[in-house]
Structure formats: structure tokens, C-alpha cells
Amino acid sequence: MIKSIEYRIGNALDLDQVIELYRSCSLGGRRPVDDRDRVRAMLANANIVVTAWDGELMVGISRAISDFSYATYLSDLAVRESYQRAGIGKELIRRTQLAGGTQATVILLSAPAAVDYYPRVGFERHDSCWLIRGDQPLR
Numbered sequence: 001m002i003k004s005i006e007y008r009i010g011n012a013l014d015l016d017q018v019i020e021l022y023r024s025c026s027l028g029g030r031r032p033v034d035d036r037d038r039v040r041a042m043l044a045n046a047n048i049v050v051t052a053w054d055g056e057l058m059v060g061i062s063r064a065i066s067d068f069s070y071a072t073y074l075s076d077l078a079v080r081e082s083y084q085r086a087g088i089g090k091e092l093i094r095r096t097q098l099a100g101g102t103q104a105t106v107i108l109l110s111a112p113a114a115v116d117y118y119p120r121v122g123f124e125r126h127d128s129c130w131l132i133r134g135d136q137p138l139r
């Protein structure tokens with residue numbers, strides 16, 4: 001792990017810095033980074049946001065929603081491309097898990113680029129995950 005990386009918890013972040021961080025790695029192509037209001041809401045309504053910093057540069061983010069007693073949904077995990085594979089992603093998850101508490105299971109949907117990452121750091125695959133889009137009517 002890079003020794004000089006500082007971790008902070010909290011969502012009082014500069015929106016442009018967050019958007020720039022998403023764009024600095026492949027997650028930028030998978031999140032609505034061109035819709036500032038949407039990203040602003042994503043940030044404001046998340047209740048566990050952990051960021052990694054190299055001085056004034058934001059180099060990683062974990063954005064999660066937790067009830068702090070049963071489930072923590074880890075929605076976004078992103079590490080600036082030039083800082084990847086240095087232990088930052090794992091530390092962001094560890095701090096997110098810690099903030100959610102020992103009774104909360106961390107749940108996520110992996111981006112295709114990270115499907116081999118999560119088992120590597122200890123996640124187990126769940127084969128009955130289901131989702132329905134917000135605009136998709138129930139049958």
C-alpha cells in the first residue's frame with residue numbers, strides 16, 4: 001500500500017473533482033458523469049463515502065448506501081488509473097465495510113472489468129441477484 005495516501009470519510013466533496021475522478025478510470029463510461037445533477041444526488045444521498053487522497057488529488061472513491069445493521073450497497077468503487085493496483089481499492093472497501101458495521105453485508109454489482117477483482121479481495125459470488133430498472137414496470 002502507498003504510505004502517503006490519506007483516507008477521508010464523508011460526502012462533502014467538490015462535485016467537479018468527483019466527476020473528474022470517475023472520468024479518470026473506466027467507471028466514467030459506466031456512470032452518468034455528463035449529468036451533474038444526477039451525480040450531485042448520487043453523492044448527496046449516499047451515506048458512506050470514502051475517498052483516497054494523494055495530497056490535494058482525489059485518487060479513489062467508494063460510494064455506498066447502508067442501513068448500518070443489515071446491508072451496505074457498494075454502488076461505486078473507482079481508483080484513478082495511474083494509482084491502481086496499489087491497495088487503494090481494497091482499503092476503500094475495508095473502510096466502507098467498517099463504517100457499515102459488522103452486521104451489515106457488503107453487496108455490489110461488478111463492472112465487467114472488475115469481475116475477477118472482487119473474489120480476489122474476498123467477496124463471494126451470489127447467483128441469485130436480481131434487479132429491475134426504475135422505469136421498468138412490474139409485470
Ligand SMILES: CC(C)(COP(=O)(O)OP(=O)(O)OC[C@H]1O[C@@H](n2cnc3c(N)ncnc32)[C@H](O)[C@@H]1OP(=O)(O)O)[C@@H](O)C(=O)NCCC(=O)NCCS
Nearest residue numbers: 027077078079084085086087088089090110111114116117
Ligand atoms: C477495480 C478497482 C477498483 C481495483 O482497485 P485497485 O486499487 O486497483 O485494486 P487493489 O490495489 O486494491 O487490488 C487488490 C488486489 O486485486 C488485484 N486486482 C486489481 N485489479 C484487479 C482486476 N481488475 N482484476 C483482478 N485482480 C485485480 C491487485 O493486483 C491486488 O492483488 P494482490 O493483493 O495480489 O497484490 C480499480 O482498478 C478501478 O477503479 N477500476 C476501474 C473502475 C471499476 O471497474 N470499478 C469497479 C466498479 S464495480
